[in-house]
Amino acid sequence: MRYPRVRNTGGSHRLPGLLLALIACAAVGAVCAIPATAAVQVGTVGPATAATPAGASPSSHSNRTIRNGDFWRDTSGAPIYSQGGGVLKVGDKYYWYGVKYEEAAGYIANRKSDGSATRFNAVTAYSSTDLVNWTSEGEVIKVAAPGKIFERDAWLGRLGVVYHQRTRKYVLITQYGSKSAGNGVLFATSDTPTGPFTYERLQTQIANVNGAATGDQTVFIDDDGQPYLIFSNSGERRHLYVAPLRASDYLQVGPARLVHQAPAGGREGNAMFKHNGLYYFCSSELHGWNASRSYYMTSPSIDGPYTPERLIKGTENDFSHVSQNGFFIPVAGGKGGTVLFAGDRWSNYAGNGNGYNIWVPLTFEGTAPVFHSLSEFSLDAGRGTWQVGKGNNYVLNPGFEADRVAQTGVTGWVLSWTNLKGPSPTVNVQDSRTGRWALTLAHDQHTMGSAVQNVTLPNGRYTLKAWIKGSGGQKVARLYAYGHGGPEAAITLEKPLAEWTEVSVPGVQVANGSVQIGLYSEGSDGQWLKADDVSLVAEQ
Numbered sequence: 153m154r155y156p157r158v159r160n161t162g163g164s165h166r167l168p169g170l171l172l173a174l175i176a177c178a179a180v181g182a183v184c185a186i187p188a189t190a191a192v193q194v195g196t197v198g199p200a201t202a203a204t205p206a207g208a209s210p211s212s213h214s215n216r217t218i219r220n221g222d223f224w225r226d227t228s229g230a231p232i233y234s235q236g237g238g239v240l241k242v243g244d245k246y247y248w249y250g251v252k253y254e255e256a257a258g259y260i261a262n263r264k265s266d267g268s269a270t271r272f273n274a275v276t277a278y279s280s281t282d283l284v285n286w287t288s289e290g291e292v293i294k295v296a297a298p299g300k301i302f303e304r305d306a307w308l309g310r311l312g313v314v315y316h317q318r319t320r321k322y323v324l325i326t327q328y329g330s331k332s333a334g335n336g337v338l339f340a341t342s343d344t345p346t347g348p349f350t351y352e353r354l355q356t357q358i359a360n361v362n363g364a365a366t367g368d369q370t371v372f373i374d375d376d377g378q379p380y381l382i383f384s385n386s387g388e389r390r391h392l393y394v395a396p397l398r399a400s401d402y403l404q405v406g407p408a409r410l411v412h413q414a415p416a417g418g419r420e421g422n423a424m425f426k427h428n429g430l431y432y433f434c435s436s437e438l439h440g441w442n443a444s445r446s447y448y449m450t451s452p453s454i455d456g457p458y459t460p461e462r463l464i465k466g467t468e469n470d471f472s473h474v475s476q477n478g479f480f481i482p483v484a485g486g487k488g489g490t491v492l493f494a495g496d497r498w499s500n501y502a503g504n505g506n507g508y509n510i511w512v513p514l515t516f517e518g519t520a521p522v523f524h525s526l527s528e529f530s531l532d533a534g535r536g537t538w539q540v541g542k543g544n545n546y547v548l549n550p551g552f553e554a555d556r557v558a559q560t561g562v563t564g565w566v567l568s569w570t571n572l573k574g575p576s577p578t579v580n581v582q583d584s585r586t587g588r589w590a591l592t593l594a595h596d597q598h599t600m601g602s603a604v605q606n607v608t609l610p611n612g613r614y615t616l617k618a619w620i621k622g623s624g625g626q627k628v629a630r631l632y633a634y635g636h637g638g639p640e641a642a643i644t645l646e647k648p649l650a651e652w653t654e655v656s657v658p659g660v661q662v663a664n665g666s667v668q669i670g671l672y673s674e675g676s677d678g679q680w681l682k683a684d685d686v687s688l689v690a691e692q
């Protein structure tokens with residue numbers, strides 16, 4: 153039989169068997185227009201020439217798999233604390249610098265976030281030859297007593313390190329702001345890439361810039377070795393700039409060039425990479441600590457003029473895998489066509505799930521970058537190639553964390569209701585298994601609701617799972633997979649589930665390269681079905 157198309161914001165999916173019949177549907181829609189709040193944080197850091205980071209499990213040098221959505225560990229098994237950082241390649245080695253915030257260890261321990269404070273603890277360094285396995289090189293800047301530089305209550309972040317040939321100094325450039333020192337760009341130097349880095353100066357004004365200090369910033373190193381600061385202005389962050397570091401010692405940001413003025417909505421997470429002769433200036437939206445879509449504009453000259461700003465394709469369906477544009481690493485110099493997107497997930501402040509570092513490969517369609525939102529992939533840093541991991545979860549926004557506020561639709565999913573008497577209900581709630589949010593299909597009077605996602609994936613056998621809570625008592629409640637070239641697979645969920653319970657639909661045999669997964673609930677006033685951490689993973 154043919155199933156009717158459902159009208160709603162998400163468009164072209166079909167509904168499964170049973171349910172369909174009645175659904176003529178009140179469209180609910182979609183995707184969050186998240187108001188741009190003003191942002192507490194400051195930018196991200198840009199990498200140096202090449203290179204990047206990666207998460208991964210401890211030791212085992214044969215491990216080439218980067219796993220997003222978990223807290224990465226170094227080769228000793230200790231958690232990696234590196235946020236708002238960047239990577240510098242020295243010889244064959246990548247050095248990854250970032251910030252350890254006091255709240256980061258606390259969040260791993262108890263998964264409770266407090267966005268009200270950002271306490272600086274240390275700048276960390278890690279080294280790697282494969283961008284996957286990272287060895288701790290220790291803390292290269294440690295927090296000092298109050299009233300001194302590197303204060304505990306200062307903002308320190310969005311940093312990068314560059315090497316100056318003539319002075320033979322490694323120069324660390326970061327945002328710094330405190331009551332005693334003011335706000336600006338701070339410079340610290342070291343004789344080695346592994347520190348310690350010593351304070352040099354704080355630059356409180358950059359020539360040609362609208363306002364003092366910077367919005368989010370990173371460091372980018374051009375092919376000729378010249379480093380640049382890539383940033384927006386502080387405050388409304390609508391002005392985007394490129395500024396060279398002073399050639400004689402890299403200890404000053406030179407006069408800036410305005411390369412873009414956003415008509416509305418500021419930009420953060422400003423970072424640059426170069427690919428096939430084009431400079432890519434990339435940014436996030438102004439979502440504070442939360443995730444957002446990512447944008448790019450290109451120019452054959454670093455000073456511009458740049459193209460209009462465009463969306464980085466693939467970042468819109470789960471807000472850059474629930475992260476913020478951080479910095480980039482052209483792997484193997486970009487020879488394999490791969491650039492790593494190194495995003496920050498500020499979960500210690502946003503409470504939006506597990507993991508601080510979200511790294512995914514970018515490829516290119518012509519000159520347009522494409523974001524591959526993978527929870528797992530293997531990387532060959534020597535060749536610059538990658539493959540989807542065997543354990544990859546093909547569901548986008550599986551933990552419902554992309555939307556930072558209550559919504560009647562959630563990013564990446566299509567919500568549909570039938571028989572609504574009132575306005576569309578809110579479908580994300582702060583009663584989560586992990587992170588802050590979960591999905592809910594809650595009934596007011598007698599209604600039918602569904603949340604579906606159409607997934608494109610290789611043919612094969614998959615298991616669909618989700619964590620579920622429910623009032624029970626619905627006429628129909630189910631988690632299902634449908635439209636994959638085989639029989640519909642589903643599990644019924646009409647019994648009460650007071651605690652989060654994992655349910656599983658194994659043996660989803662995909663034969664046509666796609667599947668629709670979803671939750672459906674037909675129930676009456678006061679009945680509800682919640683889901684969190686949905687996964688669709690190939691059976692091994």
Ligand SMILES: [Ca+2]
Pocket residue numbers: 551552553584585586587588589590684685
């Ligand atoms: Ca969640």
